[in-house]
Amino acid sequence: MKVLVLTNLFPTPWDPLRGAFNRQQFERLGRRHELHVLTAVDFRERLHGRRGDVQVPGLATDHFVFVCPPRLGRALHAACWLLSLLPQRGRRLRAAGYDCILASWAYPDAVAAGWLARLLGIPYVVKVHGSDLNVQATHALRRPQIAASLRNAAAVVAVSRALAGKAVALGADAARVHALYNGVDGTRFAPGDRTAARTRLGLEDGGGPLLLYVGNLKESKGCLDLLEAFAAMAATQPQARLVYVGEGACRGALLAHARTLGIEAQVRLAGAMPHEALPDWFRAADLLCLPSHNEGVPNVVLEAMACGTPVVATRVGGIPEVVPAHAGRLVPLGDRAALAEALAGATMQAWDHAAIADHARSFSWETNVDRLDAILQQAARRGAAAEALR
Incomplete structure (x- = not known):
């Protein structure tokens, strides 16, 4: 045709x-x-x-x-x-x-x-x-x-x-x-060594969990909600870190609010990355966090799971259709307290990374x-x- x-x-x-x-x-x-x-x-x-x-x-x-x-x-x-x-x-x-x-x-x-x-x-x-x-x-x-x-x-x-x-x-x-x-491109997005991925990205081992956001930095993607929830979580896990991969209108607001919350040293805005660079970011992270206000099915969720990385996200759109309980935790839209609790709980949970990656292989x-x-x-x-x- x-x-x-x-x-x-x-x-x-x-x-x-x-x-x-x-x-x-x-x-x-x-x-x-x-x-x-x-x-x-x-x-x-x-x-x-x-x-x-x-x-x-x-x-x-x-x-x-x-x-x-x-x-x-x-x-x-x-x-x-x-x-x-x-x-x-x-x-x-x-x-x-x-x-x-x-x-x-x-x-x-x-x-x-x-x-x-x-x-x-x-x-x-x-x-x-x-x-x-x-x-x-x-x-x-x-x-x-x-x-x-x-x-x-x-x-x-x-x-x-x-x-x-x-x-x-x-x-x-x-x-x-x-x-x-x-x-998902299974030849590119697959499990790998976390320490090696962090080394390639220049991420030092801070001794605490590394949380990752990938997407446009705009309010409807929940990037500001995530910052607030991370601040609550970081109060009990001061070694935790949050990395944003992406660009957008909220970049300035994120930096300013991180300073106000006193977590500026724990938050990194890495900027936008080419698609082929994302697998190492997923492998380096303990969690992918995407508290969007509305979604279809975001590909970053599928790609993170293909790398064996669990997901914390909002229960909106098609996300509940693709994230089973063994691959992540879902929270109500706009509930920052529930989001903070899910982030803290997920960092303490023992995840079966191979099972998460196996689930993601169904998205071909x-x-x-x-x-x-x-x-x-x-x-x-x-x-x-x-x-x-x-």
Whole structure:
């Protein structure tokens, strides 16, 4: 098949680390079909200059500049998305002869992709990830647009059963909604020697547990909740350390609040890391901590478990579907006291790291891509049959 992928969740020269899960999935799908990935780049992001090169073997990649009203008019973003795309790439898209479109992210990407698919006369499949339904679809003017895009899609792929249920609640045909967990690269994410990993990372053995956060530093990911909970835990475990791997708007607030709490010496902000550097961070840590406010299924949870590292996270989205009791502890959203108690308890617990890693092996990219391939092929066949009837 010839498949057009439309998304904002893919590496670009302006954000080379973005959407590592999509890069892994699309690279594997590109070994089976001709895949063209067209990524939306916010015009404000372009102003900051290039930060690296992006080359993905087997994929034809391109981008267009998404121009939209800053701060205002979020309900118009899908229209702006399409009106940005068509003058820049419209002629090329009409001539390409695609069999179907895969839109990864519900708003504005999938909404605009649905309109484009109608213009091109081809089917489209929507992949939803988490806050695109958990947050975006709660807004009155965006919700009907998202709902329409899901109803009219040939299929909807959700990264968890919880998210699949939300798609159905928005009006998607349950028979065309598929829960499909992301995969883990088992050749890269696997158990290893903790001491050796810490040595490679330049982490001295502080004599206490090492807690790890990996993700965007933003409030909705729970990074500030984690800092408060860690401070409570550190009162009884003064040798404990907390490392944040990632960048984001909360970086300054984390540093300032760590100073206020008197734990600045125990907290390290390591910055963003390339995906291939993450395995050693997971192996070095005693726990991965991710107290997100909403989620689909975060890949860092799967990847940490693949390295045999237990997880402490919030009981939101699809996280309870993938973290069994023998692999971690889950706490209610927003309960910092419960989070602090879970962190302290988890650092004292004797974990079966081999069993955790064995559980994570069930999340396979090969299985994931097999199923996604079948979904796309079915959508293309239906689209071709409908076109023949017309």
